[in-house]
Amino acid sequence: MQIYLPIAEVSVNAFLLLGMGGMVGILSGMFGVGGGFLMTPLLFFIGIPPAVAVATEANQIVASSFSGVLAHLRRKTVDLRMGTVLLTGGLVGAAFGVVIFNHLKSLGQVDLLVKLCYVVFLGVIGSLMFVESLNALRKSRNNVPPSRKKHNWIHGLPFKMRFRVSGLYISVIPPLIVGVFVGILSAIMGVGGGFIMVPAMIYLLGMPTKVVVGTSLFQIIFVTAFTTLLHATTNYTVDIALAVLLLIGGVIGAQIGTRLGTYLKAEQLRILLALLVILVCAKLALDLLIQPTELFSIGASEGH
Amino acid sequence: MLLRAALFFLCMLSLPLRAEEVVLGLSQDKVAITATFDGSEILIFGAVKREAPIQSEPPLQVVIAVSGPSGPVTVRRKERKLGIWVNTESVDVDAAPSFYAVATSAPFSEVLSNVEDQRHKVSIPRAIRSVGAPMTVSNAQSFSEAVIRIRKSEGLYQMLEGAVRFDEQTLFRTSISMPANLTEGDYPMRIFLTRSGKVVSTFETVIDVNKVGLERVLYDLSRQKPLLYGLLSLAIAIAAGWGASAAFTLLRRG
Secondary structure, X not given: OEEEOOOOOOEEEHHHHHHHHHHHXXXXXXHOOOOHHXXXXXXXXXXXXXXXXXXXXXXXXXXXXXHHHHHHHHOOOOOHHHHHHHHHHHHHHHHHHHHHHHHHHHHOOHHHHHHHHHHHHHHHHHHHHHHHHHHHXXXXXXXXXXXXXXXXXXXXXXXXXXXOOOXXXXXXXXXXXXHHHHHHHHHHHOOOOHHHHHHHHHHHOOOOHHHHHHHHHHHHHHHHHHHHHHHHHHOOOOOHHHHHHHHHHXXXXXXXXXXXXXXXXXXXXXXXXXXXXXXXXXXXHHHHHOOOOOOEEEEEOOOO | OHHHHHHHHHHHHHHHHOOEEEEEEEOOOEEEEOOOOOOEEEEEEEEEEEOOOOOOOXXXXXXXXXXXXXXXXXXXXXXXXXXXXXXXXXXXXXXXXXXXXXXXXXXXXXXXXHHXXXXXOOOHHHXXXXXXXXXXXXXXXXXXXXXHXXXXXXXXXXXXXXXXXXXXXXXXXXXXXXXXXOOOEEEEEEEEEEXXXXXXXXXXXXXXXXXXXXXXXXXXXXXXXXXXXXXXXXXXXXXXXXXXXXXXXXXXXX
């Protein structure tokens, strides 16, 4: 069934969109990533104009993250306090990110920068996570109890706060910095930033994996809602029809994904996410390295 | 100034040539883009009205050109730099129609001479206007060729040679299929009657392409009340998220 999208001004198959939303939703619920880093390139691929794809994707992420967060709230795996601290940093970072983005746009080559950002961050995070979780899996097979978290320099910082759900008593400075950093990147790369946030919470802040997913989803809701409003009011690029189709699939997928996630061990979950991240990274890297069949591309005029 | 003079001259010339005129019918002069819009086929038919007897040699030919709203586009070319493919040069094309179809009753080179094509801007390359290629860009021609190549492959530009059926030098008809990816606006249609490559008569009309119903409401809302539209999309997102969550909880309990 073909559907004509009012803002994107293209006609696409409704079932294709539902299916894409569903698949990305499952991943979102399982791993606590918004799925933007997968969905946005997919939308480009089926011919949605990039500006509309990025803006609408933000709206869809709000829905799937909200659905996911409710499931996590019921299981009490959301650290609201940590989420709020991260969010504060995130909004500040997003504002910075928009400024940086616009500056780079005036220099040209913003496309390339976004792609390189994807390749570098996905590559580094994916391989780090893969190696680490493989080690963790091997250790748990040998029945060696996981080593207790060591005190490091992070615990020497001031402004300590107790995060009961995560079982942490640390300074608010590291989560704030993580929040700002993720905010900047998500504004530049046009994603929720879950795939950066999740590893950062596990490895930098030492939060338990089970809490990480819900908390990440919690802060993603707010950052992407902010982005959606920004896009809707400044660029008029949010396509409500596209969003509805994607999010119907997305919210159902997120519910299934959250349940699937409980059947898997934390290490297995991380290995799967790592593989997924590496896969997307490899695809983007290949696009940069292999000669495209069409060297020319048509874009909207920037009006000099 | 030159153009105006040329136009005046043309008008003067065309007065005695008005012997043959187009009478046109269209299957539809409005295209409504609804939520399930899946392209549209427009049937164009008409007749040649004349007072004098048919002059059979050289034969009369018909050229029909339908154009979508024109707008500026930026064309970029990729090049290999440090091992990766990046956009290097770009050319701004001043005006390229979003849709363009030409249908003729015989091979294009036979129905319209180069000079006439230049004057009326009928063929696809002529319909694209590009003046501002920077001096640093070599081979600027390849950029507008790229626009044509890309849009042809998307079915947005069509060259339909011999697609017009022309009976007894009087009745003509053709159909032009418009793809699903249409933009709204006025689609001017021009019909030329030619004899040995020279335009003897022209006729112009406009096909109105418009979003209707839900498409119209959403589009207008997004432009006129963007904040409300943004909040509405967020509300839908939150409601859908909550709805799915509640439904699944019920399912698990039930």
